[in-house]
Amino acid sequence: MVPDVAVEVAEQTEAIVEVQRPRIIFPKNIAVKCPQCREILYERDCRRNLKVCPRCGYHFKLTAYERIEMLTDAGSFVEVDSDIASADPLHFVSQAQIYQEKLAKEQQKVSLNEAVVIGHATIENLPLALAIMDFRFIGGSMGAAVGEKITRCIELAIEWHIPVLIASASGGARMQEGIYSLMQMAKTSAALSRLGEARLPFFSLLTDPTTGGVTASFAMLGDVIIAEPGALVCFAGPRVIEQFMHVQLPKGAVTAEFVYQHGLIDAVVPRHELRQTLARMLRLYAQAGTWQE
Amino acid sequence: MEQRNTKFLLEIRSKKVSYDLDFEQELVAAAEKIRELQQEGNDGASQQQLERAIHDLHARTKELYAHLTSWQTVQVARHKERPYAADYISLMCYDFMELHGDRAFADDHAILAGLGKLAGNTVMFVCQQKGRSMQEKQYHNYGMPHPEGYRKAYRLMSLAEKFNIPLVCLIDTPGAFPGLEDEERGQAGAIAANLLLMSRLRVPIVSVVIGEGGSGGALALSVADRLLMLEHSVYTVAAPEAAASILWRDKSYASAAADAMRISARELLGMNIIDELVPEPTGGAHNNHCLAAGYLKEVLLKHLDELERYTVDELLEKRYQKYRAIGAFVRAEALVAS
Numbered sequence: 001m002v003p004d005v006a007v008e009v010a011e012q013t014e015a016i017v018e019v020q021r022p023r024i025i026f027p028k029n030i031a032v033k034c035p036q037c038r039e040i041l042y043e044r045d046c047r048r049n050l051k052v053c054p055r056c057g058y059h060f061k062l063t064a065y066e067r068i069e070m071l072t073d074a075g076s077f078v079e080v081d082s083d084i085a086s087a088d089p090l091h092f093v094s095q096a097q098i099y100q101e102k103l104a105k106e107q108q109k110v111s112l113n114e115a116v117v118i119g120h121a122t123i124e125n126l127p128l129a130l131a132i133m134d135f136r137f138i139g140g141s142m143g144a145a146v147g148e149k150i151t152r153c154i155e156l157a158i159e160w161h162i163p164v165l166i167a168s169a170s171g172g173a174r175m176q177e178g179i180y181s182l183m184q185m186a187k188t189s190a191a192l193s194r195l196g197e198a199r200l201p202f203f204s205l206l207t208d209p210t211t212g213g214v215t216a217s218f219a220m221l222g223d224v225i226i227a228e229p230g231a232l233v234c235f236a237g238p239r240v241i242e243q244f245m246h247v248q249l250p251k252g253a254v255t256a257e258f259v260y261q262h263g264l265i266d267a268v269v270p271r272h273e274l275r276q277t278l279a280r281m282l283r284l285y286a287q288a289g290t291w292q293e
Numbered sequence: 294m295e296q297r298n299t300k301f302l303l304e305i306r307s308k309k310v311s312y313d314l315d316f317e318q319e320l321v322a323a324a325e326k327i328r329e330l331q332q333e334g335n336d337g338a339s340q341q342q343l344e345r346a347i348h349d350l351h352a353r354t355k356e357l358y359a360h361l362t363s364w365q366t367v368q369v370a371r372h373k374e375r376p377y378a379a380d381y382i383s384l385m386c387y388d389f390m391e392l393h394g395d396r397a398f399a400d401d402h403a404i405l406a407g408l409g410k411l412a413g414n415t416v417m418f419v420c421q422q423k424g425r426s427m428q429e430k431q432y433h434n435y436g437m438p439h440p441e442g443y444r445k446a447y448r449l450m451s452l453a454e455k456f457n458i459p460l461v462c463l464i465d466t467p468g469a470f471p472g473l474e475d476e477e478r479g480q481a482g483a484i485a486a487n488l489l490l491m492s493r494l495r496v497p498i499v500s501v502v503i504g505e506g507g508s509g510g511a512l513a514l515s516v517a518d519r520l521l522m523l524e525h526s527v528y529t530v531a532a533p534e535a536a537a538s539i540l541w542r543d544k545s546y547a548s549a550a551a552d553a554m555r556i557s558a559r560e561l562l563g564m565n566i567i568d569e570l571v572p573e574p575t576g577g578a579h580n581n582h583c584l585a586a587g588y589l590k591e592v593l594l595k596h597l598d599e600l601e602r603y604t605v606d607e608l609l610e611k612r613y614q615k616y617r618a619i620g621a622f623v624r625a626e627a628l629v630a631s
Contacts, residue, residue: 084624097540187617216488235475235480
């Protein structure tokens with residue numbers, strides 16, 4: 001299921017750096033450039049470092065399966081409802097885009113049916129339900145299928161009486177599904193209210209980027225909300241704010257650190273510590289409510 | 294119907310009906326002609342001619358408004374004379390007391406809320422208010438709430454729950470305000486909290502889109518047992534300009550985005566997103582505030598009356614199932630990940 005990277009890299013014998021003025025173009029899967037410090041990194045080193053730049057600590061985006069592999073006990077993840085896909089409810093056709101075709105193309109490109117992967121797994125042997133979003137699929141945008149999968153993940157947690165972890169990575173609502181996208185915000189929030197009534201904890205992990213309708217629904221409803229360093233976390237998005245307010249945003253605005261400073265989330269946790277932080281929280285919450293017994 | 298027709302005649306005579314939107318230009322000449330006829334003598338022949346012209350114009354206006362495109366509906370929904378929440382409240386309620394502030398930071402004037410008497414029963418109103426004059430617009434921030442506005446809404450919804458008062462939300466906003474300070478104060482979290490609260494609020498909720506229902510900023514007041522829309526209002530995931538800018542990085546495609554996203558009340562009714570259309574006077578609510586408020590009141594009372602009959606638990610279960618069911622999906626032939 002998870003691409004076997006080690007094999008892939010081993011097959012490519014040498015890192016070939018092709019020089020072309022004025023830009024340097026690297027063959028894929030061999031070297032990457034850190035967008036923050038511009039250091040050129042071996043893909044392999046970067047991957048071994050959980051896709052964090054060893055020089056400046058920049059957190060590259062992860063695919064859903066990479067994140068699952070990184071967070072959960074090996075082999076414990078069981079995916080459910082992987083075949084749920086968008087039904088194109090509006091039959092969205094406009095100039096320069098037929099949504100149905102775009103969906104098919106994206107599904108081919110990223111080998112996922114939708115922008116979220118859901119299932120259950122264990123972290124240090126503690127069970128939980130998870131929904132991990134994948135930014136590569138139409139910007140991780142939330143349409144009806146994403147909303148449905150996240151709701152199912154929450155319902156699974158209620159049924160099995162286990163906590164929920166949702167890792168958000170999304171540009172917001174999916175325009176091509178119009179009002180159906182918007183209503184997913186209500187649907188997922190309503191499901192979370194049921195989770196709360198069942199006294200089950202919801203951990204929300206904000207990764208780069210978490211914006212728009214996803215931020216304004218489940219992502220900000222976590223009992224504990226943690227974010228990865230440097231992640232873009234906002235409602236309106238920097239481009240919109242700058243255009244609307246006619247201002248230049250200061251550096252570091254609307255990032256994980258920014259929302260942490262303003263008291264909107266609980267912690268900013270580097271990727272290397274995420275797994276153990278989650279395990280700690282799971283253990284703490286596992287004992288919640290038992291003091292009377 | 295006869296009565297409506299007569300009212301329309303009166304309005305044209307008193308020059309209240311205006312045709313100032315671009316797609317209405319074909320009717321301007323006819324309306325002018327009627328005014329000219331009115332100023333001419335009062336002999337029988339011209340009187341008859343006048344009546345005919347008025348009936349003709351009425352029919353044409355009706356026909357035009359029955360087939361508005363999404364983009365035209367957006368224009369009507371944003372009409373500068375369209376009644377706002379405060380207009381409806383003052384026309385529907387014989388007593389209304391506004392309540393202010395989020396008890397923490399500020400009083401947001403984009404949210405207009407308070408207790409009112411609607412046909413003898415106390416109702417909590419939580420609404421979005423735009424403004425008509427430039428000064429009013431600035432005072433109400435163009436109907437774009439800040440986080441403190443949503444927290445004020447949260448406070449007053451909880452108050453309604455505490456005293457078992459039904460909640461009525463009138464929605465009219467281009468969207469939540471997208472400023473940096475709003476991010477600092479947690480715009481997203483404030484909206485999300487309202488969604489969660491409304492999904493389990495233990496009183497009946499009726500939400501009505503009276504003009505523009507723009508994205509999450511509108512949704513934060515519209516998780517309801519009954520979601521209604523005025524005939525010529527829109528409800529959309531993002532303002533057409535914003536959607537065009539997201540999809541094609543060009544705001545000039547706004548009308549194309551409006552049509553593709555299917556945002557008019559009639560289309561949304563067809564998609565079962567909303568429960569009922571609230572009729573508007575011929576030529577749009579902006580032509581007759583009193584009549585528009587009358588229609589709204591009638592429909593509101595009908596739905597509040599229906600909701601009274603359920604127990605709270607039935608109400609909550611129905612509300613949950615209503616949102617749970619939104620959003621079709623398909624089962625793809627399983628793709629094997631690489």
